Amino acid sequence: MSETTTAPAASEPTTEQAPPPIRARRDRLARAEGWRRRGPLLPALIFMVVVTQVPFVFTLYYSTQSWNLVRPGSRHFIGLQNYADVFRDSQFRQVALNTVIMIVGTVIISVILGLLLALLLDRAFFGRGIVRTLLITPFLVTPVAAALIWKTTMLDPVFGLVNFLLKPFGAGQIDWVSKYPLPAVMADLVWQWTPFMMLLILAGLQSMPRDITEAARVDGANSLQIFRELTLPHLRRFIELGAVLGAIYLVNTFDAVYMMTSGGPGIASSNLPFYIYQRAFLGFDIGQAAAMGVVTVIATTIVATFALRLLFKSFTGKEEAA
Numbered sequence: 001m002s003e004t005t006t007a008p009a010a011s012e013p014t015t016e017q018a019p020p021p022i023r024a025r026r027d028r029l030a031r032a033e034g035w036r037r038r039g040p041l042l043p044a045l046i047f048m049v050v051v052t053q054v055p056f057v058f059t060l061y062y063s064t065q066s067w068n069l070v071r072p073g074s075r076h077f078i079g080l081q082n083y084a085d086v087f088r089d090s091q092f093r094q095v096a097l098n099t100v101i102m103i104v105g106t107v108i109i110s111v112i113l114g115l116l117l118a119l120l121l122d123r124a125f126f127g128r129g130i131v132r133t134l135l136i137t138p139f140l141v142t143p144v145a146a147a148l149i150w151k152t153t154m155l156d157p158v159f160g161l162v163n164f165l166l167k168p169f170g171a172g173q174i175d176w177v178s179k180y181p182l183p184a185v186m187a188d189l190v191w192q193w194t195p196f197m198m199l200l201i202l203a204g205l206q207s208m209p210r211d212i213t214e215a216a217r218v219d220g221a222n223s224l225q226i227f228r229e230l231t232l233p234h235l236r237r238f239i240e241l242g243a244v245l246g247a248i249y250l251v252n253t254f255d256a257v258y259m260m261t262s263g264g265p266g267i268a269s270s271n272l273p274f275y276i277y278q279r280a281f282l283g284f285d286i287g288q289a290a291a292m293g294v295v296t297v298i299a300t301t302i303v304a305t306f307a308l309r310l311l312f313k314s315f316t317g318k319e320e321a322a
Helices: 002-017 021-062 081-088 090-121 128-140 143-154 161-169 181-206 210-218 223-250 255-260 272-282 286-321
Strands: none
Touching (some): 090 181, 143 181, 143 255
16 A cells, blocks of 8 residues: 555656646747847847957956067066056046046036027027028037137137137137147037037927926916926936936047147146057057056946936936826
8 A cells, every 4th residue: 555655656746847848849939039039139249249348358468568669578467567557647647637627518518508509499480490400510520620620710829710709809819729728629529519419408398298388387487487497307317318428428539639739738638548549659558558548448437337327217217207
């Protein structure tokens, strides 16, 4: 009797562990469907890894080497010494400060001007389409051409349009690029990035329900109150998006600095990309330039990740609240 009672108990785990054929077939089909959807993306993923991550790995390797091209045969491993030299470099700290000032100043001024222009274009008037096209044009100009325009046409001390307009006010022949190199570069960047901010904010304005503002006017609110209490909170997400995208792109600014001031006088208008270029291709210090690049990438990634996370929370929070 004991044998008859124990035999079914021994066979039960075997039947429970064996997956049903229908479920196993369904899992195989799901995996095949997943690979079918992801398969076309694999070449792009491999290309992105080869183009971005492999050079970064080589940069990490070079940052641990003492390698100056003017001293052949002196290349050797020094560990984290290049990183210590970078943080002790007073010029690197000044250039980092210049970069922060350039990014923050350009973004703030571009957002303010873009907001004012968007408010103007949100109104109906004769020739609005032509005005909108003309205001977008600076964003379509290549950075090198824009830098040359501002250096030779706008800010030239003798033939510049800025001095021509300021001459009746006693400004005289001011060499803006030499006396104010960082603001001169920022003026070019603001001119290029204001249309981008204007387009984003204008999209936000046109997505705002008109019945809300009409109801506010019926309740007796004036234009300033409507802008402060309704329009500006609605535009907050669009302004934050433009500021984050502009800051991420402006970190890589090289063209304007190189074409207008070459980082000078001294390092007065240098930013991190141009200073790294100077160390690598003018000073031939590959190891220290690689260490500066790694520090810049890590700092930029941390700031961008934090800013994008706050931005995504803002968008999802608004959507959930709605």
